[in-house]
Amino acid sequence: MSWVVFKRHRKGLATLTPLGAHLGARLALWRLATQGLSALLVMFGVVSVTFIALRVVPGDPARLIAGGGSGIDVSEVVLQQIREQYGLNRPLLQQYLSMLYDFGRGQFGYSYIMRDDIGSILQRYLGPTLLLAVTALACAWLLALAFVLWSARGGRLASALGAVVETLSASLPHFWLGALLIMLFSVQLRWLPAVSEPGSVPGLVMPVLTLALPCAGYLAQILRGSLANALQAPFALSARARGESEWGVLLRHALRHAIAPAISASASFFGALISGAVVVESVFSRPGLGRVLMLGVDGRDIQLVAAVVTVAALLYVIANLAADNLVRWVDPGAAHEH
Amino acid sequence: MSDLLPSPLLAARNLRIGFDVAGAYREVLHGVDFTLQPGRCLALVGESGSGKSVIAKSLVGLLGDAARVSADQLEFQGHNLLALSQAHWRSVRGERVGFVLQDALVSLDPLRTVGEEVGDAFRLHRRAMPAAERRQQVLETLARVGIPDPEQRIDLRSPQLSGGLRQRALIASAIALEPALLIADEPTTALDASVQAQILALLLALKQRGTAILLISHDLAAVAKVADHIAVMHQGKIVEYAPSAQLRSAPVSPYTRQLLAAIPHPQRKGQRLSPGPALALPAHALAAIARPAAEALRGPRLEVRNVSKTFHRHPAQPRRAVDNVSFQVPAGATLGIVGESGSGKSTLANIVLGLLTPDAGQVDLDGHAWVARQQREAQRRPLRPRMGVVFQDPLSSFDPRWSVAQVLEDALLFGARKRGPTVTAQAHSLLDAVGLPRSALHSHPRYLSGGQRQRIAIARALAHSPSLVVCDEAVSALDVSIQAQILDLLLLIQRELHVSYLFISHDLDVVHHMSQQVVVMKDGAIVEHGEADQVLFHPSHDYTRQLLAASRANGVSP
Known part of the structure; x- marks a missing residue:
């Protein structure tokens, strides 16, 4: 999409002067760069907010994964295993950074409900x-x-x-x-x-x-x-x-x-x-x-x-x-x- | 080409036009007669609402469904215009009659290129013409209206063109098929004097090539150069119809004399522009608005020292809008700033108003620090009542939902004063001072005329007995006769209240009429600064001489 726009934009100004053409190309590049950057920033914000939401939810995430949390009694050994498996025992900052890294390259983890890779x-x-x-x-x-x-x-x-x-x-x-x-x-x-x-x-x-x-x-x-x-x-x-x-x-x-x-x-x-x-x-x-x-x-x-x-x-x-x-x-x- | 030719190009006898508004019929044009020969120019001159634009639209059949047109005769090239079908009208428009509107920025489609807009005439009326030939024809038309390097500009859109080229392109779109009649409705009104002169010269050249022109304007001086005959219109009637030179040198109708007297003229500085009884501020209004004598200060009201401002809208092309500008406005006097659009006048006005922070320099108001790079609005706030402002378009500077009472009370309530009967009394005094009836308090600015709105804006500016009022193109959107009233009012207020004005305009004669000192700006810098008469009669800078020459070319003679 954007390359079409870029070409049109340049054509419009190129008819003015060589300086105009140069300026037009620079403006188009500048715009594309800012657009891309702001899109990245939005995505960064989304992942960060999602992470906070995940960790702010009351209850032990490991217990949730193990099965509902209430009623069923899950042994501490199983919970420890889950924490190990999902990295829940690491410091929050580390968890956050690794989530950013994983989501950034399209690794979303494992869904225990659908029993499949997300x-x-x-x-x-x-x-x-x-x-x-x-x-x-x-x-x-x-x-x-x-x-x-x-x-x-x-x-x-x-x-x-x-x-x-x-x-x-x-x-x-x-x-x-x-x-x-x-x-x-x-x-x-x-x-x-x-x-x-x-x-x-x-x-x-x-x-x-x-x-x-x-x-x-x-x-x-x-x-x-x-x-x-x-x-x-x-x-x-x-x-x-x-x-x-x-x-x-x-x-x-x-x-x-x-x-x-x-x-x-x-x-x-x-x-x-x-x-x-x-x-x-x-x-x-x-x-x-x-x-x-x-x-x-x-x-x-x-x-x-x-x-x-x-x-x-x-x-x-x-x-x-x-x-x-x-x-x-x-x-x-x-x-x-x- | 004598007026005795048996069949004129255009002839109207007892032309009446009215509109059905909400079930009731209201006539706005009450029977006018005129004729136009090929290669001649007739100018219709009058205030807005006089019926001149209605005539123009009736000649292209674009008055709309609510309009009713009747006449004993309305003929163009021997055809009865009253009996044309819509399909016939479409073959007349663009082909035989060209129509040019006021502001090319909005009268040319900003999303389409000049080539598409001008090419429309060929596309619509020469359907068989191949696209390549159409483009060639468009290029020739653009060259004909004096657009340099048409190949460079045919693919640009109107916002990318300068005001003058844009207006030329609009004219090109109307004359592409060399119509026998060109109707130009206020073709120069929004333009700087030098561009205005160019457009009038273009119209003159078209006329000399045989095109008949119906020129519509509120400005008698502007049309005189091109028009052979002038019809002065007032309230839907032609009050005087005479050859151009005769009408200007020996006007018969009192209304024509009034219109001529309304134009600020270098030789008539200090004289009233508008007719009517002697002007005076009512004593109680004077008492309510006048600044207590104890506050009178020595020294200039406004002092601008070495102010500069650069804009960085495009990262690669910073623009220096105001360049090291200094001047003073003494108490009770007016400093005029004149320059064309883009000269930095409005940026300077915004800096003086404390709405824009300069990169360098300082502005003092009544001897207090007012604007500087480090100055904050909180420090400025206590001084705000000392400065008023009147903008070009008062309507957009009022809150659209507010009544006149709310506008004035909002201004009056700034600071310590309390709402109550005193505020209403003060609002009444303000209305008295600007010559509006007190009943105007309950109306809405939207339903007032342009002149009345500008009076409200002046009343608001006076609310706190300011020491300085900034007038930024305050009369530029007004008809000459209304402009005359507003200028007279501003001068009266200055005489009685000793308020200082910073008067900004693109019109040299208006600035000269109003000011003791005049500053000429070009590209953000002051190129000339001196006594008003000195600048107007003995300009020292080439640019001032150019401005003067352009203004003179438009009809006013010193």
Whole structure:
């Protein structure tokens, strides 16, 4: 993503002067460096907070691993073995540093609930969740764009109605929407399977819709607001005065201005989609990171929860980076900053 | 090209325009007549709200759905504009009528390149034209409006261009297909004097090549150079319609005379600009606002010593915005600062206001240390009431949710004073002093006119009987007649209250009218500093002479 932006940016300034080209390249490099550095800092913060959460949880972690803590009496010998195995007998600082080091190179440890290496669990379940979230986001964009463009030309009544529909759809809870879709499409119409098998396209439809509809509502709200502003702007009047049609003003001018803020917001939506996946994967019995997280929380497998949280944070950081650079591509020169 | 030609390019007879607002019809243009011949220029001049922009939009059919246009005759090239369908309108716009709006920074799409914006005309009206030829045509159009090295600039977006080039690009987008009529709505209003002169010269050149121009402006002096005829508009009517030279030398209508008198003129310094009864501050207002005599100080109110400020926004290109600037503002006097945009005036204003810390140098207020590198806001705070400020856009300097009463009370309550009847009485005195009715207290700045808002801003600046008021482009966004009223008011307040002004503007004549001393800034440094008359009539620096020449080219003659 960023190299495309880099090239565009350089092209824009290169036409000025050789100094401009040099400056443009330096600015782009500088920006990439700061972006990468701040992403690293965020990840460092996430791992540190996770570590503190792990150790601040009341109770002996070794006892938790051994089996629940309460009721069952675990011998001190077994606990000592567990401490040995998980490095819990080392000083906190050392534990913290080794967690940083391990997470940094993708070693997340062992999940006693799933009796598997966490790295290979993530490898298996990350794909289906990513597929779900990315498809849902794409679907939300399509729905929102189509809806806003359709209602933008319809005058005051259409946009008032549109705003109501958007607010309604944005406030739909995932668990309710999912159950409703199952009732409609699986139980009544028998068109789609209620259980979403990995790799099945029909099985993906309802989970994606469940995630995409509320997100599309939010997106459409943002798009409609900035679209209305852009349609009122003097440059839109100028375009009309050149003989541009209303559709031309909408598609060629206003839409581009409307898209930038919606892209910025999409990064936050992506985070919401990942957390929405926890609910949706349960409703549709779909394997994925969300279910893994549920299992981990249920079984108090703190190591597993920490790993999933870290990966989710990483996805979120990547989504933000992508959105940042996409906005710069749509709106180079940062036209509105000065 | 005589006006006796049988069929003019554009003819309007009894043109009336109104809008349906919330079910009620309101007419804003009450029957105007005008004609325009090819290769001629007609200027519509008047205050905002006089109906001139409505006429412009009616000629391209862009008034919107709520508008109703009627006329005994409204013809362009022999076609009845009242009977055009939307599809016909689109073939007129851009092809036969070009339309240029005020501010190119927002009137050109900031996300699209100049090439795309100017190329639109060819794309929309010459659909068969291949892209390569379109680009060639765009390059030629850019060259035609005097943009140097078009190949270097065709792929830039408007924010990357300077103000002058940007406005030229906007004009290029309107004249790409060589329309018979160019409508220019306040094409020079937001520009520095020298850029304004360039744009007017460009319009003149277009006219000489045969394009008819309908020029719209609030500034009589600015249009006089280009226009053959001037129609002065007031409240939806044409009050005077005459050849340009005649209208300026022998105006008939009292309103035209008033407009001409409103323009600050080097020979009329010290005279009233606005008409009306003799101005005086009401005695009780004077008593409420005047600084107690005991506080009167010797020495300058403001002393700026060797102030510098460098910005490091781009790591590779530090910019020296203010470079070793020193001056003094004596008690009860005005120091004017003049310079073009980017000269560092506003950075200097922010330093003087204590909003920006300089890298070096010091500013003293009433003999107290006010701004320096080590000075903290907490040390400045007790002195804050001594300094007021009036910005260019008062609306954005008021809290958008506050009423006038809240704005004034907030200013009055700074420090030890307590809320209560006295505060309301003081707010009333402030409104009396700036010539607003006391009922304005309950209105909202958003619903006031530009001139009224600026009066509120002045009232707020006076709340604590300041020794100095900084006016940063305080009249630059106002129509000339409103500007005249505000300038008269500021001078009256200075006479009665002995307040000092630091008066910052890009307009040399306004600065001269207001100031005893004038400072000319260029690239952050002072290039000339002297008595106002000395700087205006006998400038010693080339840059001052350039500024003067540009200002004179725009119509004002000394």
